[in-house]
């Protein structure tokens with residue numbers, strides 16, 4: 001198994017997270033690094049989606065991934081196996097990353113020639129939504145087994161995301177998931193959010209998602 005670096009990131013001491021986030025965004029822009037913040041509840045399919053995304057975009061962009069978890073390095077190993085640059089971040093028990101913690105991750109990743117950096121945030125629908133990480137875009141995954149009512153219960157998460165991926169479309173027949181209602185609830189929280197149904201297991205919808213991401217990176221670089 002390929003070795004991956006594990007970085008213990010320190011809890012931030014800065015009071016003004018929004019300022020730190022804007023500063024990090026500006027620095028990344030200067031370096032030509034697009035940062036995607038990927039959020040979801042535990043097990044919705046972040047790592048599985050990322051491995052497929054890397055397969056589709058690895059010839060277009062140099063990709064680096066920061067895997068944030070409270071413990072373990074399993075996700076960083078999964079990503080490293082795709083050939084992408086990967087680092088595991090341990091949050092010291094924190095359920096989210098703020099901008100300064102993200103900066104520590106970016107420094108640990110040694111972005112260098114990385115054009116697309118992706119942060120797999122800690123699995124949680126509440127805390128990560130409260131902290132701007134300095135990312136260029138926010139994405140989230142809602143998986144079918146979680147239910148279509150989640151935008152009603154976790155409004156902030158849906159309101160800050162530019163794109164919502166509805167994952168695990170293959171298990172749709174086994175759950176009472178109403179896609180139209182889900183889209184309606186997401187639009188109530190954020191009319192500008194793009195919704196893309198995907199199945200990270202079979203690859204359904206992954207091209208649409210990869211194309212959306214590619215366009216965002218290219219537009220941001222203009």
Ligand SMILES: Nc1nc2c(ncn2[C@@H]2O[C@H](COP(=O)(O)OP(=O)(O)OP(=O)(O)O)[C@@H](O)[C@H]2O)c(=O)[nH]1
Nearest residue numbers: 041042043044045046047048123167168199200201
């Ligand atoms: N049926 C089905 N299972 C999926 C799909 N995508 C992911 N899974 C499964 O869901 C489980 C969790 O997937 P992960 O990719 O590890 O999810 P995660 O969001 O990264 O999980 P954490 O990092 O622990 O928060 C695994 O058993 C995956 O194989 C899908 O599209 N369909």
Ligand SMILES: [Mg+2]
Nearest residue numbers: 046047075120
């Ligand atoms: Mg994961």
